[in-house]
Amino acid sequence: MYLGSWLGRLCRGLSRPIGKTPQPAWGSLSRSLALSSQRIPELSSFVARTNTCGELRSSHLGQEVTLCGWIQYRRQNTFLVLRDWHGLVQVIIPQDESAASVRKILCEAPVESVVKVSGTVISRPPGQENPKMPTGEIEIKAKTAELLNACKKLPFEIKDFVKKTEALRLQYRYLDLRSFQMQYNLRLRSKMVMKMREYLCNLHGFVDIETPTLFKRTPGGAKEFLVPSREPGKFYSLPQSPQQFKQLLMVGGLDRYFQVARCYRDEGSRPDRQPEFTQIDIEMSFVDQAGIQHLTEGLLQYSWPDDKEPLVIPFPSMTFAEALATYGTDKPDTRFGMKIVDIGDVFRNTEIRFLRDALAKPQGTVKAICVPEGAKYFKKEDIEFIKNFAAHHFSQEVLPIFLNAKRNWSSPFAKFIKEEERLELAKLMEIKEEDMVLLTAGEHEKACSLLGKLRLECADLLEMRGVVLRDPASFSFLWVVDFPLFLTKEGSPTELESAHHPFTAPHSSDIHLLYTEPEKVRGQHYDLVLNGTELGGGSIRVHDAQLQQYILATLLKEDVQLLSHLLQALDCGAPPHGGIALGLDRLVCLVTGASSIRDVIAFPKSYRGHDLMSNAPDSVLPEELKPYHIQVSWPTDLEEEEKASATPSNHLSS
Amino acid sequence: MYLGSWLGRLCRGLSRPIGKTPQPAWGSLSRSLALSSQRIPELSSFVARTNTCGELRSSHLGQEVTLCGWIQYRRQNTFLVLRDWHGLVQVIIPQDESAASVRKILCEAPVESVVKVSGTVISRPPGQENPKMPTGEIEIKAKTAELLNACKKLPFEIKDFVKKTEALRLQYRYLDLRSFQMQYNLRLRSKMVMKMREYLCNLHGFVDIETPTLFKRTPGGAKEFLVPSREPGKFYSLPQSPQQFKQLLMVGGLDRYFQVARCYRDEGSRPDRQPEFTQIDIEMSFVDQAGIQHLTEGLLQYSWPDDKEPLVIPFPSMTFAEALATYGTDKPDTRFGMKIVDIGDVFRNTEIRFLRDALAKPQGTVKAICVPEGAKYFKKEDIEFIKNFAAHHFSQEVLPIFLNAKRNWSSPFAKFIKEEERLELAKLMEIKEEDMVLLTAGEHEKACSLLGKLRLECADLLEMRGVVLRDPASFSFLWVVDFPLFLTKEGSPTELESAHHPFTAPHSSDIHLLYTEPEKVRGQHYDLVLNGTELGGGSIRVHDAQLQQYILATLLKEDVQLLSHLLQALDCGAPPHGGIALGLDRLVCLVTGASSIRDVIAFPKSYRGHDLMSNAPDSVLPEELKPYHIQVSWPTDLEEEEKASATPSNHLSS
DSSP states (O other), X not given: OOHHHHHHHHHTTOOOOOOSXXXXXXXXXXXXHHTTSSSOOOSSTTXXXXXXXXXXXXXXXXXXXXXXXXXXXXXXXXXXXXXXXXXXXXXXXXXXXXXXXXHHHHHHSOTTOEEEEXXXXXEOOTTOOOXXXXXXXXXXXXXXXXXXXXXXXXXXXXXXXXXXXXXXXXXXXXXXXXXXXXXXXXXXXXXXXXXXXXXXXXXXXXXXXXXXXXXXXXXXXXXXXXXXXXSTTEEEEEOSOSHHHXXXXXXXXXXXXXXXXXXXXXXXXXXXXXXXXXEEEEEEESBOHHHXXXXXXHHHHHHSOTTSOOOOSSOOXXXXXXXXXXXXXXXXXXXXXXXXXXXXXXXXXOOOHHHHHHHHSTTEEEXXXXXXXXXXXXXXXXXXXXXXXXXXXXXXXXXXXEEOTTSOEESTTGGGSOHHHHHHHHHHHTOOTTOEEEEEEEEHHHHHHHHHHHHHHHHHHHHHTTOOOSOTTOOOEEEEEOOBSEEEETTEEEXXXXXXXXXXXXXXXXXXXXXXXXXXXXXXXXXXXXXXXXEEEEEXXXXXXXXXXXXXXXXXXOOGGGGXXXXXXXXXXXXXXXXXXXXXXXXXXXXXXXXXXXXXXXXXXXXXXXXXXXXXXXXXXXXXXXXXXXXXXXXXXXXXXXXXXXXXXXXXXX | OOHHHHHHHHHTTOOOOOOSSOOOOGXXXXXXXXXXXXXXXXXXXXXXXXSXXXXXXXXXXXXXXXXXXXXXXXXXXXXXXXXXTTEEEEEEOOOXXXXXXXXXXXXXXXXXOEEEEEEEEEEOOTTOXXXXXXXXXXXXXXXXXXXXXXXXXXXXXXTOOSOOOHHHHHHTHHHHTTSHHHHHHHHHHHHHHHHHHIIIIIIXXXXXXXXXXXXXXOTTOTTOEEEEOSXXXXXEEEOSOSHHHHHHHHHTTOOEEEEEEEEXXXXXXXXXXXXXXXXXXXXXXXXXHHHHHHHHHHHHHHHSOTTSOOOOSSOOEEXXXXXXXXXXXXXXXXTSOOOOEEOTTTTTTOOOHHHHHHHHSTTEEEEEEEETTHHHHOOHHHHHHHHHHHHHHHOOOOEEEXXXXXXXXXXXXXXXXXXXXXXXXXXXXXXXXXXXXXXXXXXXHHHHHHHHHHHHHHHHHHHHTTOOOSXXXXXXXXXXXXXXXXXXXXXXXXXXXXXXXXTBOBOGGGGGGGGTOGGGOBBSEEEEEETTEEEEEEEEBOOOHHHHHIIIIIISOOOGGGGHHHHHHHTBTOOOEEEEEEEHHXXXXXXXXXXXXXXXXXXXXXXXSOBTTTTBSEEOOHHHHGGGTEEEOOOOOHHHHHXXXXXHHHHHHO
16 A cells, blocks of 8 residues: 555545455554454543544534644645544634634645644534544534644655555655554554463463573574674674574573564565564473464464454464475465375376386376366466476476366377376366366476475466455464474585474484484474465474584584583573464564565565665764774675665665 | 572572562562462463462362472482472472382482472371471372483582672573572563553553664764674664654654664673663653653553552652752652752851852852761761762862761861851751761852762761661652753863753743753753662654754754754654653663662673673674675784783683
C-alpha cells in the first residue's frame, strides 16, 4: 500500500485497501488490535486529547471533546476530516462571526497540518450519515481550534495516486509510516510480541534476559560485523544469535530463558534480508524435542492475532527425508498438493530408454508431480520455461505429459508409454482430465529437488492464470524433524560440517554411529515451516563436555580453544537443555501478508544495507578512526572501487 | 554475595544473605517474584519435572513427583538436598537392596551434579522438621534416579568461604549466575520490565517499536562505536539512544511509542559504566511535561516490586536552581537533610575578613551545611580530609564550627563570631548540641557545589561511624526541572552548547530570550533522580522546523546538513511531542541494592570493557578485515603500545 493511494481511498470513503491477505479496514484498526487484550487500553491518557478521532459514536452525543490530529481533507470551508491513527472524524467549521479565529485556523491550515480541535459531538443531519465510516453517525461542532504545526512542504504530492518506488518510501520513511499498512503492521507486531511475552513470562515463568551484542568472534563467523575497540587490533563482533549465551544461562541455572533478541548478519547485498533482525529466542533446561514443540505451538496459538482464524495445534510433523521425497525441499509449502510421487515401479519394464537407463543405476529413480489442470492452463511457453529451468538449474531433463479433455495422452513420448503403464500411472498419481504430469528420472535427491522447485514454479504459473492454489488467509505450519547432524563438505566429501550448528545433540538412538558412520547420525534438530518459509528452528543441545569436544575437535576439526569457556561450562553441572529461535520479522511478514520484511520493520535498510533516510553507512573523518587504531584500505583496483562506491543517487535506486 | 558464601549459608539452613537492602530469603524467591503477577506461572510445563524443588509442602503429601536439580549437599549417604532455582528439598536415599542402582547414583554423583529423582512426598519424622526451609515439613522418598550430568571439575571450590574477586566471578559467569543474588536480580529485572510493558502496552496503548542499531554517525558523536561496512570508507555507528528514531516515529503518526532499547556508548574505561546498556525509551505526541511525568510515575508505581514498600506518587519536584542552591547538585539525594543554607545575612556585619571580602564581591555568598552530631562523630583526620577535599577539588577554603555538649562553640575562628551571629546562625540552621557546621564563602555556584560534595562525604563518614542516614530500604524519587537550555562552552564563553541535547524545546515563556539572551532560556527538560542517582531524563522536543534550524545553525553552529532528514520531517506535519528515557540497569541496580550495575546484567563487561569469560574484544586475522577495507594502525609509540596491549592476565585483574 502506498501513501498516496490509501490516503486517496480513505478520502473516498474508507474502502478496504487491496493487500495480499484480507485486512481490517482503517477505521477498525485500533479496535481490532485492542480487542486482543482483555482490558482496552486508555489511548488518551496523559495527553491533550480527550478522545481519539476514531472512537466517537452516537453514544458520545453531547459530549465536549478535544481531538488532536492531522487535517485529512477539507470541503468548501464548511467541514474537514481529522485523522489520527485510530480513525477519522468529521469536524464542522463554525460559520458565525464570533468564531472567526477558529474558522481562519481550520480553513487556512494546509492539509496534513496538525490541529487541536475542541467541540461538541453532534448527530449528522438525517441522510448525511456515512455508514462506511465508523464515526459516520456523528460529527464535531468545533468551538476552539489551535494550529499545532503547519505542514509546509511534503516531499511528494500525497494526493498523487502514482505508486511510489520503495526507495522513495524508505527515504521519507516518516511519511510512509503514516500509511495504513505500515501502521497496521507495526501495531500488530507490537501486540503479537506482547502476547508472546505474556505467554512466556506470566503463564510459564520464563525469564527475559538480555545478552550482550558486543561479543567475541565465533569460529568461522564470517558473517559477523566487526566493532573495533580502543585496543589496537582488538575487535568485538556482533553475534548472529545469542546461542552461546543461552546455553551458558542454562548452566547458570536460569532454566527458562527467553529474549526478543536483536541479531546481526553481514551477508552483503541480499534481497529480503536485513543486516539486523530480531528473533524470539528461547531455551529451557530438562526439556526434550516434544517439550519445545509444544511450547512453541502454545506460544503461536496464544499470540495469534484475533482477526485471523485461530491456530489449530499440534502442528503436523514430517521427517526431513519425507519432506525431501514428497516436496523436494526441507521447507514444504503444505497449503497445496502436487506432491512428488516415485513412479519407478510403473516403469520397471519400460521400453523408454532414458527411464530404463536411470532405473538401472544404483540410486536411480523416476519421479513425477501432477499439476492439476496444467493441460488446460499451461501454454507452450510455460512448458519451455519449465524445461529450461530444469536444464539450467539442475542439468536435468523433464518430460511433460498432458491428459486432455478427451482422455488422450499427449506428449512427445506418450506413444512409448504402454496402456498398462498409463492406467497404473493415472491411478498412482490420481491424474484427472486436463492435468499435466511432469516426469523426471535420476538420482533421488536431485530428482526430488528439481520437482520441488518445479512444483513452486507451476503454482506461480497457475496463480498467474487465475487458479487459487495457496489461500493467502491460510497458515500451514509444519515441523520438519530428523535432519542429518552432519553434511559432507562440498568439494571435500571426506570432511564433515554441521548441518545446523555444532551444539546440536545427536538422536539418542544414533549416538553409536558417531564413532563409525557419523554422516548417518540424525540430529535432534527441528525446523518450523510456515507456508513454505522457514520460520525458525532449534535443537536439543549437547550437554556432555566430552561429546561436545569429540564433535568439535575430532569430527569437525574446529579449534576448540575458541570455545573453551563453553566446554568448561558443560563440565560444571550443565543440565540437559534445548531451545528454539523464531524469526520475528519473517513471522510478522507472513501474518500480515506484507510483500517484504521491510514492511514490518519501522526503519529497514535497503537490500544493499543502506538507510536511505539518513544515508548510513557514511564516511567518517580519519581522526574519528584514530581512537580505534584502524585506517581505511582504499581499493587500488579501479573496477572494484567503482563497483563499491555508492553515491547518493545510487542509494536511491538501491 | 559470592557463590561460595551463599552456598555455604544455604547448607547451614537458608539464613538471610547480607545485602545492601533487605532481601527475601532464597526459598521464597520464586514465590515473592510470582506473586506480583495475578496468575502464578506454571514452572514445570513442557519439561521432565512435575514440580520445582522449592514448591513442595505438606499439602503435597503422598504425591508422586519428579524433580530435576543440582545436588547441593549429601549426608552420610542417607539423604541429599536437591536444589533448583526455586528452592531446596530433601531427598531420602533408599537403603534397601532392591534400590541399589538408585542408591549408587545418588551416593556417587559429585556435588553440583544434575540429577532427576522420582519419588513420593512424605512427612519428615516428628522433630526433624526444618522451619527455616520452606520445604522443611516434607522430604522425598526416592524411587528412581537418573544422573543427567556429572559435575566434573569446578574452577573453584564452591564450599570455599573465601570471597571471589569480581574478575573470577566474571570469568566463570555461568557459575556466578547460580548465586542467590544474581538469580534474584535477573528474575526481578525480568519481572519489572514485564510489568512496565503491561502498563505501557495493555493499559495505555503504547506500541513497542524496534529501531535500528546500525545507524549513521550523529554530529559530534565521539562516543559512538563504529561498525565498518563492506563499502570502502563507509561506517555504521551504534547509536547512544534512539532519539532521532523516536521523534521520526511521532512524525510518522505512531503517537505512543516505547522500546526497551539497547544503547551503546564508547567511553573507554569507566567504572560502573557498560559499553552497551538498556533504557526504557518512551515518546508521545500531544503531551506536555506534566503528562510525561505522570506517565513515568504511574509506570514506576505499577512495576515496583511487591516485596518493596509501594511507591507514593506524584514524586516531589524541584527546579535545577533550587537543587543547586539546596543540595549543590542537579541530582540531590533527598533521603537525608544537611541542606545548604545561605548564611550571608548572618555575617552582613562580620569582622571576619575573608567572609567580608567574599560578601563584598558581586556574586559573593556565605554558605553552610549542618552535619548532625558531626562534633560527636568526626575525628581530627575527618576534618583534615574535608579541608583537603575542598582545597584539592575546589581550591576553596572550608571552615568547621562545632557545637559541643556544653553548648560551647569551638572553631579556629569561633572567637570572631559575635554572640548575635551565633544565635542567628543556630536559629537559621537549627544547630543542635554535638552538631558541626561546615562554612564556606565565595561565588554561589562554586560554594554550593563544594558543600554538595561535602554533604555526601560527611554522610559517608557518619555512616562509617554507624549513624544511619540513608535507609537502604527507602526510595526517594525527585524530579529536577527547569534546567538551562544552553551552557556556555568551557574555555570559550561566547559559544553555546546544549545542556542536554539540541532537540529540547525551550520553555514557552522564555522563547523570546532565544533571540536576545539565549543563555537565560530554560529548557522543557526534566530529570528523574532516585536516591541521588540520575535515573533518566527527557524533554518536550522542538517540533517547529524553523526553531530547530535556528537552534542548530545559529545558536549551536552545528552542520545542519547532517540532520537534514529530521528538519525536513518537522516540516511535514510533525505533532508536538516529548518523551523520556530511564536507565534500566541503573534502576534495577538501585531497586535490588546491588553494589554495581554489573550485578544486574547477565554477562557484563569489566570496567575496561572486556568480556572476561570469552576474552572479547579479541584479535582477528588480517583476512577477516579485508571485506571491510580496513587495516590496523599499530601504535608506534612503545609506551602507548604497552599501555594498550592487554594480556590475558591483565584481563583477569581488570
